[in-house]
Amino acid sequence: MGTIQSYEGEKVTILGAGTSGQGLAFLARRLGAQVFVTEHKESLPDHVEKAFHENGIDCETGGHSERALDTNVLVVSSGISPSVPIIQKALGAGVPVMGELDFVVPHLQGKIIGVTGSNGKSTTTALTGFVLEKCGYKAVAAGNIGKALSCCAEENWDYIVIELSSFQLAWAHNLHSHIAIVTNLAPDHIDWHGSYEKYIEAKARLIHLQEPGQWAIVQNRDVRALEAHKRSHVASLFWEGQQEKLQKTHAFIRMGDKKAFLCTDGVDELLFRYEDTSLIGRHNLENVAMTMAALTLSGMKCSDASRFVADFKPLSHRCTFVADIDGVRYIDDSKGTNVAASSTALSSIEGEKVVILGGKGKGEDYGPLAEVVKKEARVAIILGEEKAKILQALENIGFSNCIEVADMEEAVRMAMKAALPGETVLLSPACTSWDMYSSYEKRGEHFQHLVKQYGGKR
Template sequence: MKDLIGKRVTVLGAGLSGQALAMAICDLGADVFISESRSDLSKDVLDSFDGAGIRWEVGVNSDKALDCDLMVLSSGVSPNSKIIQKAISSSIPVEGEVDFVLPRLNGKVIAITGTNGKTTTTSLTAHMLLASGYDGVAVGNIGTPLGTALREHHDFFVVELSSFQLYWTKKAFFDLSMVTNLAPDHLDWHDGLEKYVEAKSKALKRRRDGAWGIVQKRDLEKLQVTGDLSILPLAVTEPSDFPGIYMGSDCAWIVLDGLKKKLFSYDQVPMVGFHNMENAAMALGGCVALGCVGEGWSSALADYRPPSHRCQLITSINGVTYIDDSKGTNVASTCTALESIKGSKVVILGGRGKGESYDSLAVAVKDNCRRAILIGEEKEPISRALDLVGFSDWIFAADMEEAVSAAQLSSVPDDTVLLSPACTSWDMYGSYVERGDHFCRLVLEMQEKILKR
C-alpha cells in the first residue's frame, strides 16, 4: 500500500464511510482533501480532520476537489455529481469505495447484497464463521465502514454492499457472493429498475473464477446468471439432486458435490418470519460452500442475536405479539414481513415515501391484516390504495403514541402487532433506528402499566 505515499487524494463525501476512507488514506501516507456538499458536519468531525492533517471543505464540491492524483468516492455518491463529471473529463482517476478498499484487504471477501435481508445475512454469516473457528468480521453497509478495515487481517471479511457501492465497482473481486432477493428500490438514484438490478448483479459478475454465488431461484434470469454452474439457487421446495439450497417444509437443506446436507430446522432459528429462514439458509449455505463447517452449529445458531428493528420480537401482552420491523422502509420489505409472519396482524404503516406504488402493499394488507394504522406523510396515499382493493379497516394516527394505543385496542389474542412502515422515517424521526426504539419503548411501557393493574 506504499503506492499512496505522497499522492494527493480527494475523498468525495464526508459521511461515515467518507470519514473512515479519509482517515485510512491519510494513515497510508497520502495528502488527503475531503469534500462534502452538505454543510451540517459536526465540529467534532471537522476537528478530527484538522487533527489528522486532512484538508476539508463543506457546503460545496468546489474545483479544489480536482487538485488530486486520485478521487475516491464514499458510499452513496451519485454518478450525476457535477464534480465527478469534471474529474472524469479531466482524466482524473475516479474509484468507488469498494474498488479502493477491497483489493487492499488482508483476507478473503464475501459480498452480500440484496434489496432486503442483507444485514441479517451478513451478521449471521460472520457469526457462523466465528462459531466454526474462522476469523470472520462483518463490515460495509452493515455499519462498520469499509475504510476501517484497511489495516486489519481476518480470514474473511463479510461485506454488506449497497447498490450505490456496487454501481462504482469495476475491479474488486469476491470469493463468495450472495444476492438475498430483488425488488424495486432506490429507483430515483439509479434512474430505473434495470440499472438498479444491473448494479446488484455486479456482486455475482465480480466473483473470482470458481467462486460460488447464491441467489433466489426466481432472480436467476433478472441477474443474468441462468446456466452459471457456480450458482447455488435457493428454491422453496423439498431437496432434489441438483446443486442448490432448498427450503423444505420444516428445514433447510443444501445439495453440493452430490451430497445432501441438512442446514437447520426452522425451529432452531431465533428469528421471526419465513424470509429470515431464507436469510439463514443463505448464510449457512455460504459457509458450507466455502468449506467452513465447524462443531456446534446448532448451539451457535441458537445463540445468534439478529440486528435490531428487523422483524424483532419485542414482547407478548395478553396473548398479542409485538414485532418491530422499523427497517421495513420499502413496499417489498413490508410485504415480505406481512406474508412471512403467521396469523392475523394489526400493522402500523406510513412515514416518508420513496415514490413507490402501494398497490402490492394494499393486497398484502388485505390478505394478512385485521387492521392497518396509518401514520406520517404517506398515510393518505396508503389509505387510497387500501380503499381500491376493498380494505376499509384502517385508521389514521397522529403519531406513534396514538398508533401503538390504537393497535393495542384493535388486537385480540393470537394477533401480531407489527410495525413495518413501508416508508422511511424522515418525516417524524432521524432514522429507522430512532423510530423502532420509540415503538419498542412505548410497547414496553404499555406492558408495564398493564402488569401493574
C-alpha cells in the same frame, strides 16, 4: 483483492464525510496521500473535525469547490450518485474517479464473502460474521452494515463479510468475492439508479465480478435476472411445494417444512432446523439458510456451524420481538422502509396481524403492498406523509379496515385496542422515517418504548 496501490505523496480527494468517507480519508492518509475531504453539509461533528485535523486531513463543508478537482484521484464514498455535478466536472476534466470498493479492496487481506439484496442483507452479513467468529476464524462483518470497510484494511483476516449496497456496487470494478450472496431482488432506490433494470445491474455486479467457478447464492426466481449462471457456480434457494419453475443450477438450497438442506450432486446435507433460530419470519429462515450454505460451500462442516445459530440475536428493528401483552405479540420491523420489505415481513409472520404503515415515501407504488395487507392483516393503521397514498391503494383493492392516526402514540394506542389475543401488532412502515424521526432506529425505539409504557392498557 488486487494489486496494492501506493498513494505516497499523491493527492486524494474524498467526496463525502459520512462514515464511509471518514474511513476512506483515514486509510488514504495511512497510505501516504495528501488528503482533502469535500462535504456538502454545512458542518461536521466536532469529533470528526478534530480527528481530521489530528491526522493532517484538510476538509471543506457547505459544498464542493474547484479544489476538489486538484487531485490525482477523486474517491466517491458510499451512497453518492454519479450525477453529482462535481463528479461530472471531474470526468469532464479527465480526473480519475473511483468508488469506495475499488479504493479499499486492494488493501483487504482475507477471503471476501459479499452480501447484497433488496432486504435481509444486514441480518445475513451479521449472522455470517457471527458464526465464523464462533467457529474460531478471524472474521469481521463490515461495509453497509455500519463498520466502514476501510477500517478492515491492512489487517490479516480469515474472512471479511461485506454488506454491499447497490450504490457501492454501481461503482465497483475490482471486487472479487470468494462467495457472493444476493438475498433477494425487489424494486428499491429507483430514483438513484434511474430504473429497476439499472438497480438489478448494480446488484448483479457482485456476481459478475467473481472469478469463474466461485459460488453465488441467490433466490431461484432471481437466477435469470442476475444472469448468475453465466460466470459463477450457483446455489439457488427455493421452498418445497411452491409453484415455481426450478432453474438449472449447480446446487440447491431446499427449504422444507421444518428444515433447510443444501443439495449438491444429488446429495442433501442438513443446513439447520428452523427450531434452532430465534429469528422471526420466513424471510429470516432464508437468511439463515443462505448463511449456512455459504459457510458449507466455503469448506466448513455444517454441523460445526449450525450449533451457533441459536446464539445469534436478531438485529434491532428487523422483525424484533418487543413484548407479549394480553396474548398479543408486538414486533418492531421499523427497518421495513420499502414496499418489498414490509410485504415480506407481513407474509413471513404467521397469523392475523394489525399492521402499522406509513412515513415518508420513496416514490413507490403501494398497490403490491395493499394486496399483501388485504391477504395478511385484519387491520391497517396508517400515519405519516404517505397516509393518503397508502389509504387510496388499500381502498382500490377493497380493504376498508383502516385507521388513520396522527402519530406513533396514537398508532400504538389504537393497535392495542384493535388487536385480539393470538394476533400480532407489526410495525413495518414500508416508508422511511424522515417525516417524523431522524432514523428508522429512532422510530423503532419510540414504538418499543410506547408498547412497554402503555403495557396493554386498552
